Amino acid sequence: MIAVADSKLERYAEEHRLSGLTAPTLEALATNRTGYSVDKAQRFLAFQRRIDTEMLRHRIITDNRYTAWFSQGEQTFEQVRAFIVQFSVFSNQFLVAQLQKMINADxxxxxxxxxxxxxxxxxxxFNAGRKRSATRDPDHEVDPELVSTEGTVEGGIFHFRAAHFEWLLRIAGELGLGFQDLGGRRHGTPATLHFCDELIRLYGNENYAITQAASYAVENWAAAGFWQELIDGLVRYNARTGSNLPLAFFTWHNRLEAQHAQHTQEELEELYFTRDIDEDDFIRYGNEMLDGVAVFWDGLDEQRRALAKAA
Structure with a gap:
């Protein structure tokens, strides 16, 4: 359940049996904003229950076999290398889907x-509104451990070294991999490329309803804990092998996604109250996106098993 900090809004939610709605939606209801009504709010809560049951219980959210294995930290060197290569392909190709989503915005x-x-x-x-120290090491401004996960790119500063791909490149360098070994489609397995293509088809779709369903699915997958499982596994791998793989790419994303769940829920509620939503289609396309996510992780699981047999 979403926590509401404002006591007045909490009372409003209790009085009208609307517990579970986010604060912006409750405020819109309490002030009679156009398009918002208690009846529609009740319908939304019923829709949310469908989403929770029919989408957010997808096996790749509740039971990711690969990340569960990865978290134990028993990876071989080759398995870690293979993971970083495939993750770099997904990370780099995501830019294509995000560009499509931007172009197709309505x-x-x-x-x-x-x-x-x-x-x-x-x-x-991200420009978080904090002043920089004049004596600060410039490299610190692009260290993902120190870069803010809050704020806006408006007024933010561009650094080549702040690109997320370059953060992955630092990890890859510790594994004997270079720029030519990462990111390109030629390095992707069929499973990874299927996922990337599904991101373009759904997340970057020109139909606003489809892209919003895919976006909601992606954000809830990303906030469901897989980042922490990857971090746990790499921390244990470093400790077990005496390696020093830099983990900031993963810890930064973990901090970021922890904040996204609330924002994603607020966006869904605003979408429901301000536009017409086909509830069946929303759940259908969200699940199609999660099926694509599952193919990616299943592919990694098959790859790590094959590498174990070949060892």
């Missing part, structure tokens, strides 16, 4: 939201 606000993500991915650091 409003200036939506386009700007997509630009925020795209610009940050390629190296524009």
């Amino acid at each position: 409003s200036l606000e939506g386009m700007r939201a997509s630009k925020e993500i795209l610009a940050n991915e390629i190296g524009v650091v």
Whole structure:
């Protein structure tokens, strides 16, 4: 359940049996904003229950076999290398899907939201409104452990080294991999490329309803804990092997996704109250996106098993 900090809104939610709605939606209801009504709010809560049951219980959210194995930290050197290569392909090809989502936005606000993500991915650091120290090591501004996960790219500074791909490149370097070994489609397995293509087809779709369903699915998958499982596994791998793989790419994303769940829920509620949603289609396309995600992780699981047999 989403926590509501405002006591007045909490009471409003209790009085009207609307517990579970986010604060912006409750405020819109309490102030009789156009399009918002208690009856529609009750319908949304019924829809949310369908989403929770029919989409968010997808096996790749509740039971990711690969990340469960990975978290134990028993990977071989070759298995870690293979994982980083495939993850770099997904990370780099995601830029294509994000660009498509930006191009296909149906409003200036939506386009700007997509630009925020795209610009940050390629190296524009979020401007969190904090003053920089004049004596600060410039490299610290692009260390993902120190870069803010809050703010906006408006007024942010671009650094080549702040690109997320370059953060992965630092990890790859510790594994004997270079720029030519990462990111390109030629390095992707069929499973990884299927996932990348599904991101373009669904997440970057020109139909706003489809892209919103895919986006909701992706954000809930990303916030479901897989980042922490990857971190746990790499921490244990480092400790077991005496390696020093830099983990900041993963810890930064873990911090970021922890904040996204609330924002994603707020966006869904705003979408429901301000537009017509085909509930069946929303769940269908969300599940198609999660099926694509599952193919990616299943492919990694098959690859690590094959590498174990070949060892």
